Amino acid sequence: MPNEPDEPKPKGAANRLGSDAMEPAAIPDRPDQPDQIAYLSNRPEILAETLSYVGHFMPWVREAVVLSPSTSVPLLRRAVAGVGGPSVSIVDETELLSDAERDRLPAAHSARNAYLRRAFVSRGPLADVFIQSDDDYRPLRPVPPETFVEGGRLHSYACHDLALWRRNSSTFDEAQHASYLALNYLGAPHLLYASHMPQAIDRRLYLQAFDAALALDPSAAFCEWSLPLNHGRLVAPERFHAPRTFRTMCWPRYPHEWPFWRRPEELTFENFHPELYTPGGLFAGIATQLAVTNPQQQAFQKIQRWYNFDLEAGSLRFVPGVDDPWRTGASPVSSFLRRRFFSAARRGRRYWEYVALEERTQLMQLAGESQRRGPDPDPPRSAVPPE
Structure with missing residues (x-):
């Protein structure tokens, strides 16, 4: 279920789960090369098509794990049957959420996704390090696994700086602003990683990020991409490479x-x-x-x-x-x-x-000079430039 930037934002959406329910199983300290991709989806045809792209351009992905509402489970199973590519496991939301938690599912799209992802990462059959994606993120060329994890460290792809993101017309925007405020308060970097492309995720660091942010505001709807990938760099910088520029067509x-x-x-x-x-x-x-x-x-x-x-x-x-x-x-x-x-x-x-x-020529020369010099060797903590 993808982010929808143009969705109107309702008031008072929350994404809190019980703190005792969010403890993950023991997770090793070092990430392995991921071969699992995780989705939220209630769109059978779109997911099936996307998996065929993944199977062709990312053949190293062996398993796709999909969290879905009960009404969509049989439709998804029929749609993905016979689709070439990774094996597919469909997880019913009722297997992860109690009746009380399902009653608390936020109506707002971005808040609901963050709520479900957090439960998925905590309780679902996910690897220690996996690829998080949406059902409409499709590779366009061969993508090696080193795109996501290389030398035991994770690559992440940023499309903006949360401090500069001034759009405020959707629940997507609301989640970015809430994440920026929490990350800035905690002293973490604040790039925008909701780049509408898959990202490598460390389960333990993911849950730590939400624990830290929800301790500040239990009712806030945080971004399930920007929050953990920035907070992870605060508490475990050795687990990550320098951020990279995003690689997405059609975002916007x-x-x-x-x-x-x-x-x-x-x-x-x-x-x-x-x-x-x-x-x-x-x-x-x-x-x-x-x-x-x-x-x-x-x-x-x-x-x-x-x-x-x-x-x-x-x-x-x-x-x-x-x-x-x-x-x-x-x-x-x-x-x-x-x-x-x-x-x-x-x-x-x-x-x-x-x-x-004349002015445009000077700006172009300035941009070229900046590229030749490369990134600042000692950038500020809050604005680490992508590679």
């Missing part, structure tokens, strides 16, 4: 929906949106299922379209026949007015590009 769904903190250096995973494959969508005409004959060509075609849309939208030009969130209104009249506005804005941009040529 369209380029320029919000400003990139750092652009993905490579597009390795797709944050799958079914609507992008419908008529008028960015990937219209491309199958959502993994191509049988040439999956790499299929993936590269999507990367090309995303990249070209990025170039055009950044110049206020838009790909003909492709819907976008800026020029598409609630009615034909609204859409017409939006298109007229962006047509005028594009002419204004061309004028600005001419008169600001």
